[in-house]
Each structure stands twice: as structure tokens, then as C-alpha cells.
Amino acid sequence: MEKRFMKGAEAIAEAAVRAGCRFFAGYPITPQNEIPEYFARRMPEVGGVFLQGESEVASINMVNGAAFGGTRSMTSSSSCGISLKAEGVSQAATDHLPIVVCSVMRGGPGVGPITGSQQDYWQATKAHGNGGYKLLVFTPESVQEAVDMTYHAWDYAEKYRNPVMILIDGVIGVMMEPIELPDMVSDEFIAQNKAAKKAAYAPGPREDGRKEKHPINVSDGGPMGRNHADWMKYEGWKENETDVEFYQTDDAELIIAAYGISARIAKSAIGILRSEGYKVGLIRPKRVYPFPTKAFADLCPKKIKGILDVEMSMPPQLAEDVDAATKGAIPMEYCLTSYGVIMNRDDIVAKAKEMLNK
């Protein structure tokens, strides 16, 4: 473990390098430029490849090309750029390519402002591209968590042969924090992993005679079999791959629902509220897909007076999944910002008091 003081975007890039990522392609867009810029400096040091694509669309297809050959590969972008990458991510989902996509949210819809937001929750969890596929979507609340989630992202991507998304907001991307970096994987691991992955799902040449694999045409059990298998994979995630933090929820009468930077700010608000005797807790999805439905479904309507949805998005997006989990049994109110305006701790405190003082 190595301790450093790093900006979120650069820490994510370094964690990826240490996980064995040896191909990165991206296209400039604020607020994530520090990620490709870091890779551009770092990849030559580790024998990796950095390519600045001519567009977001080209970049994601480059990432897929590298993944076909077994190389751990990654791209990053922001909001409207992630929209453009939907083509390639959808293709990676059907080709079962274990790529990692870092989505650094800025305001929207459309081009939007360049400051941090949380307006791409639906984009990440519901319908990024065509065809009905799902991503594992990791949502760190700190630079350290972003490092840890990125470092392990390929383990999940390769286990499930599915794209993984690291979903952060512009705040975590530009925030500097002290972190512990994981160790670099060995060159032997990188070589073995590449060869194994290539043999498993890439079309590369084989010494034992030619055996073509065309992902568009080839699937076990025909084309419908592929869709069915993917559906079962996503269903399995709901059982095995949710990740959620319960923060001071044991005696809570009000539950804040938040993820990412909003959850971080909410924790600070809870400190103030608790010091004044307000029993407030937080349920924080560390992954927004698969959504931790049970965490919210298990809340007791007799004990919990309300849920305060805190997110940097209008309309609220996380709120829909929370409401679906409780089946509307617990009244929900909102503390929201949007269009690149950062959440204010005092607004959370005020809204929580208002709900509990009713």
C-alpha cells in the first residue's frame, strides 16, 4: 500500500493502471479530462496504450477492440459524452466484453453545464443504449472508495463478462484526498490474464487450427438464448451483487436516501442533526445497479416517519427506485439541486428538521 494525496480523476486512473488496465481511449470533455491526461502520461511507463479517439464513439469502440484481444481496457467521459458511448457499451454488453467505463456526471440534459451533478442515474441504471442490457454501476462517495472500486472493477467485469460503470459526479472527480493505493498487479498476471481472456472470448488466432468466433452470430442456444442468459445474469446480481451502507440507521426516525457526493454531504448533515437530537440515518447504495431494494423494502413504516431523498438532480432519479422498493409505504420528500449546482449541507439539515418537526 502506498499513501498519496491525489485528485479523484487521477486516482481512478492510477488505480486502473495498478489493476492491469493497459488500454485507454477517450475524448476530451469536462469535468473528466484529468483521467485521459493521466493515462497519456502513465501508459508509456507501463507498456500500455493510450489513444485519444476522434470522438467518444470512436473511443468506446477502440476500448472494445482492445477487449476483444483480452487486454483490460477502459474509457471515461461525461454525461453527453456517455450518451455517445452508448453504441459501444451496448455492443460490449452483447459481445460480453469486460470493459470499464467511468462516467463523470455533469449537468444536463443535452450539453449542460460542466460542473458536477447526479443527473445520469437513469442513464447508468435504466436505458443507456439499445437492446435492454444492464451494467454493474459502482457509486463511490470518496476518492478512496473510487480507487478501491476501480481497482476491482475488472474482477467483476471478467467474472460476469459484462461492462462495469464507475459512476461519479464532477465533485469526486476534482476533489483531492489522501488515499492508499493498492499494489500493482504483476506483469505475469497481466500476460496470463490477457491470454486466458483472449482464448475464452476473443477471436484471436489459435495455434490449434482456426476456429472463428463471431459474437454477432454465435451464441449458445441461439439468439434468444443469449438474451435469456443475460437476463438470468442480471437477476442473479439482485441476489448476490448489491452493496449498501447503513449509516446511523438503528434508531433513526428519518432515513436519508443518497449516493455518491450527496451521501457524503448527508453524513455531515446527520452529524449536525444528531448533535441537536434529531434521529436521522442514511441508506447509501454503494452500487446503484443492482439496486439494494431490500434495504429500503425492510424499513418499518411504523418506525420511520419519512424518507428524505437527497440528490443533485431534478427531476429526482434515485427517488424512483427508493419509492418502488418501499412500494410508497413511507412518505418521501426531497432535497435537490440540479444543473451543476452542488448540494448544500444546510439545506439537508433544514429539510430533515422540517420533516421531523411536523
Add this chain to the structure above:
Amino acid sequence: MEKIYTRPSYIREGATSGFCPGCMHSTVHKLVGEVLDELGIVNKTVTVWGVGCCILGAGYTTHDSFGSPHGRACAVASAYKRTNPDEIVYTYQGDGDLASIGIAETIYAANRGENFTVIFINNSTYGMTGGQMAPTTLVGQKATTAPFGRDPKQHGYPVHVCELLATLKAPYYLERVTCLDAPNVLKAKKAIKKAFQNQIDGKGFSLVEIMSNCPTNWGMAPLETLEFMKENTLKEFPLGVYRDKDAE
């Protein structure tokens, strides 16, 4: 008895190409297969298929290949080749794929001088989708989306890929050929072989544009398409070498 002619090992035994009768795609596949056998590289060759009629090759050939979304073959191939520099990589694309939706990916792969080969079939139409106007459709030529013929005032003029790429410094080899008769087929094979040899030698981006026909969507008998090409297509798209750094 000596065997003097055989099916290239790249073409799957017993397979039918799926291409329409009279279409030059089949000829080009045979030429690519012969070249890969002659250069002894078929076992380390990977194809990145474009989208359109070209994808029919996926079920017809034996070697390793994968598809790419519409127009993205050159981006996918760039990354695959850079992370697997010991393999031979080529894209197989039509004119809608390469010169319209994928024009950016094509230009930038060429401009980076990526060391792979592009086999580009230009038949002046969107074949698989049913004859819509292509970037290469001739002025006056009818298409389902230009039912009165291509009108420069409305649609602009045909896009000339070799000429366009020849404005860039990086591409190593650009040649336009055709397969409409035996002498030209031999020239086309020579060009394809050179484009693969360049890659083996690490020379960089090589593209062979093969002027082709589409009897089905042009609404002509195959022999009529050959006459049409001589009278029209090859006048708009002159054959020849547009870049050869070997000769410079």
C-alpha cells in the same frame, strides 16, 4: 496429379457466400483468401467486419473475426492491432459503412498511420438495406432515397475516399482497383497482396478500394452492371495508385 487450383483455406468448405449472383464481393473474398494463403498468414489474421453486405463474409470464411458497429471498424481495428501487434488485422467494409457513418474513424485511423489493412468495397449503394443513396452514388444514379437520381443541388457529389485520404501525410498505400474483368481482377489481387505485405513489414495504413457493382439494387443484370461501370462508375472514380510511399 498436381493440384494447381483450389479453394483458399480462408473460405469455409461447403459454405455459400450469400452474396447475390454477379456481385463482386465473392471475387474479392477469393482474392483475399488467396493472398492470405500465399503470404502464409491466414492463421494469424483477424478480420474486423463492417456492417452491411460485407458482414456476410463472417459466415463464409474460416479464420478469426469479429464484428463492429456501423462504421467503427477502423476504430476497433486500431485498438486490436495496437494491443496485438504480432497479428495481421484487416477491416472489410463497404462504402456506406466506411465513407458515410464511419468516415471519421476511417480518416483518423489513416491519419494515425495505423498499421492495418483496409479492404474497401465501393458499389455506390447501400446494398443490404435495399439501395438507398450512398456517399458514393453517382450524380444522376437512382436510389430508393433519391428516386429521381442523385442531384448535386440536393445531395452534393460522390465522396472519393482515396483522393480524400491522399491529402493526409500518414497513409502508406492507397489504390483504387476493380474486379470487372480478368486483367483487373489480377491487378486487384496484386494491390491486396501489397496492402497485406505492407502490414507485415510494419509500414502502416494501407487501403485498397475495389470498385464494385450491385446488380440487385442497381436493377440490372450482372453483365449490364459491368457495362454501366465502364461507362459511368470508372469515369467518376478513376482507377490507380493514389499513394505509395514505396515509390516516393
